[in-house]
Amino acid sequence: MLTDAKEMAPYLSDWRGRYHGAACAVVRPGTTQEVAAVVRLCAAAGVPMVPQGGNTGLCGGATPDGGGRAVVLSLGRLDRVRAVDADNNTIMIEAGCTLAGLQQAAIAADRFFPLSLASEGSCTVGGNLSTNAGGVQVLRYGNMRELTLGLEAVLPDGRIWNGLRGLRKDNTGYDLKQLFIGAEGTLGFITAAVLKLFPAIRQRATAWVAVPDPGAAVRLLGMMRAVCSDRVTAFELIGGTALGLVLQHIPGARPPLQAGGEWSVLVELSDSACNAELDTELERALTLASEQGLVGDAVVAGNLAQAEALWALRENISEAQRIEGISIKHDIAIPVSRIPAFLERARAALQHAWPDVRIVAFGHIGDGNLHYNLSKPAAADNRKFISRTPEVNRIVHDLVAGFDGSISAEHGLGQLKRDELLRYKSVVEMDMMRAVKQALDPHGLMNPGKVLAPVRPESRGDAET
Template sequence: MPDLIDTLRGIVGAAHVADTEADMAACLSDWRGRYRGNALAVVRPGATSEVAAVVAACAAARVPMVPQGGNTGLCGGATPLVDGRAVVVSLARMKRIRAIDTDNDTLTVEAGCTLAEVQAVADAAGRLFPLALASEGSCMIGGNLSTNAGGVQVLRYGNARDLVLGLEVVLADGRVWSGLRGLRKDNTGYDLKHLFIGAEGTLGIITAAVLKLFPAIRSHATAWVAVPDPQAAVRLLGCLRAECGERVSAFEIVGRPALELVLRHIPGARDPLEDAPPWAVLIELSDAASDAALSGQLEQAVAIACEQGLATDAVIAASLSQAQALWGLREHLSEAQRIEGVSIKHDVSVPVSRIPEFLERAGAALCERWPDVRIVAFGHIGDGNLHYNLSRPLAADNAQFIAETARVNRIVHDLVHSLGGSISAEHGIGQLKRAELLRYKSSVELEMMRSVRHALDPLGLMNPGKVLP
């Protein structure tokens, strides 16, 4: 559509519209390389007014739009479909810090700011923005909110949804909803911002947000602790919270096969313990007080856990570099898996108390059907979210196993559902899990979701082919 592309160039400038395959390539595939699409153009507006004009022009031409941030998603939610009918709307140029209010503990930023940039601005003001992801150097805050990102600090601070007070959104017809209010109490009807958080760009395009800030963290204590099994890990979490309260800011579980991938593929990675325990947990305590005796408190809690048989060995970081090395083992898990090769991935959640049951029953069912399956399990056990990824031990044998994805998913997702869990804890639905919603969402839920979608985007132009089946 040359007329539309000319219109887009007139709105944002010719330098910010790409319409050749070479210039668009980076925006046409997802981070994992699982999805690849096509597009009429990639347009990079630099202000909310330009986003609104781009959306209005596309809506008038009945052309679909795919909002895109840092393109670090894991479910194909920011990748255009293969039909090539859509315009990709990249928010990468929208990087302004609009306001910081330390008395109100809020930070107002545009959607194209990377998570690391947001963290740095908060830190410079003596505050903390606690959302923390391995991709924080490249993921953008608009995408984080559109997918309701989780990360390693959910245990203490909640998901992205819990860290937002207000939004600015361009609606599907080009109108702008300005909801940038820094209020913690606003009981005036529907809380509209929550429609757009987690909607993966299917209801509108988030252009700015008012984020909650917290007191800066001035002391940390980090430990890598061997546990005999997941049940012991869950009980260890309870022990820690009883001893340390809200100072427990992260509690991550790592199965041995997951750690082995990091040791194999990530340069400089070292096993923290001499033995090779089947499971380990990464624990972090944090406090706003600079003189908090966290290391001693963590050491005492781990000692109690060892006496109770909940832990068998531990390393407590004695320096910042040691703590960073321990966190590096956790943060490089996704990259190590990508280097190892394709696998069948699951991002699931169940009540924390049922994690041991899920791991035992899922492992038994999968091994019965595929005796040589390799189970790479790790994740945010403190909030019930596991990354449960399956492959064959040898990459060369994987093609046949990957063809069994539907059968594997049925075993894993049916069990998750029966335990009162979710088939997508923090990665979203995107293209990957659309069909699965038909099995696990009730007809009433699906009808409500479709009604909301139709009310806000009656032409179905916002990120089509994503989320709703």
């Protein structure tokens, strides 16, 4: 247990430095039973509890409020691999294990765990589950919901729910694990999980491809999947401004192509077979796409180092933005077919309001998840622009809703988007969510102030059904 202000400080701010809170203590339990003991004590005393993993979240979901009454439960000591069942292709692992640690445990068993994020060396399994993390390979493998077979969680009264079953078919009533995935610790604290594993990847082929526009990128995706089937593992759209920030701020970054365009795609094929000849397959597909006018210049990585250099350009976009300065960030999901129209309409609307707005757009176009971030190049102008965040969000999020999209794709809601939810979820949906919260956490002690906003009748969404 930590109570010294300096020792607690790293646990009381989020990674981006946007949210700062206070706590009466930080506790670091080492077992599920210790988590349960802490929860029972806090519940009896009416003390709020905030779970925290690697503290790499982008929406303030793991930061306590400023009241100073909460206890932060840092779960980093729950980092054990409990079991690997290679024949069942599953791993049972604790919530505090880092994503990179999980990946290495899978490799040690000659298996593959597909979730991959830029923060994988620091983010934890519990955090990935609590935000239903996606990453770059959702296109083929799905997000954390699809990768999870069972959970163990500590409930708000301190009881332990053991749902650690490695079953792909279990039709015995409600699928309770789904309540906790994506709930950001507001219904209970995940302490362990049974996750799917896959055959080890033996071959990869990676290319950086210039495309004329996002519409061509969507058509290229369809063609690649038709030609290469489910070997298309990742398909990332990168705007020219995003790439430019990486080249400006990240040491060692080099342009992937001689002539940079406004839009690029990073595509990767992978296969567990040793004789797949993926490089040849990727080159053949890109040649066909070029003949159809979908591709300009392209480079196929000739070795692992070159592939890693291409991926570093994509994975360092967030870090480059952090160095550049604060921006208004959006983590949105749009049906893949409607991404080009959204990008065009959003650009027009934002430039009409702020002609010199800088748009940093990139993301997992294969599953419709865009990171759409906005700023001004000059620091003084940017400070004024950031103060207009509610107006900017209204333009972007209203367009997202108009395209039947989501204002949160993989980062969660946390504090950042909690109030926005009231505008874009119907009254029925909000009532259902509050009913679940009331049933499991009637005293509101589990990560209070996250996900669900207090009821404000004047802003309870535009839809009634």
